[in-house]
Amino acid sequence: QVQLVESGGGLVQAGGSLRLSCATSGRSLTFYTMGWFRQAPGKEREFVARISWNGESTYYASSVKGRFTISRDNAKNTVYLQMSDLTPEDTAVYYCAIHSTMWRGSDRPQDYDYWGQGTQVTVSS
Numbered sequence: 001q002v003q004l005v006e007s008g009g010g011l012v013q014a015g016g017s018l019r020l021s022c023a024t025s026g027r028s029l030t031f032y033t034m035g036w037f038r039q040a041p042g043k044e045r046e047f048v049a050r051i052s053w054n055g056e057s058t059y060y061a062s063s064v065k066g067r068f069t070i071s072r073d074n075a076k077n078t079v080y081l082q083m084s085d086l087t088p089e090d091t092a093v094y095y096c097a098i099h100s101t102m103w104r105g106s107d108r109p110q111d112y113d114y115w116g117q118g119t120q121v122t123v124s125s
Contacts, residue, residue: 002026002114004096009119012086016123020081022096022116029053029098033105034072034079035112038092038121047107048094049081059107063089086123093118 008020020036035050049060049070058070069082079096097112099105 002098004098004114004116006094006096006116006119009094009121011122011124014087014123014125016086017082017084018086018121020083020094020096020119020121022079022081024077024079024098024114027098027114028074029072029077029079030074031102033099034070035097035099035105035107036070036079036081036094037097037109037112038090038094039118040092043092045095045109047109050099050105050107051079052105053103057105059105061107083121086121088123088125091121091123093120 003025005023031053036048037045039045051058051070055072067085072079095118096116098114100113
């Protein structure tokens with residue numbers, strides 16, 4: 001059974017930083033794109049960042065580019081999201097997910113078939 005567990009969320013002041021982790025089990029991440037998404041109250045789940053299976057390619061939503069960094073450690077089956085210069089608009093539940101198809105990547109939530117339970121990030125002004 002594939003499981004993803006996010007951690008590292010919390011309450012932070014605007015301008016602060018957080019590092020999210022996503023530990024997986026039940027499937028090796030080696031050949032899969034990993035993504036981070038977020039969902040704010042009353043809004044749809046949106047793409048934040050993704051990283052290719054080998055870590056060589058990363059992609060970011062325009063709203064976080066330059067502030068967030070996604071990385072992975074395949075040996076530890078873990079993906080990270082370093083978030084800096086946070087703003088209240090970054091407040092959301094953050095989810096990690098595994099893309100459904102080896103070698104492929106996308107920004108669409110429906111292309112990811114395993115999800116974590118989410119971790120809350122709250123940024124105060």
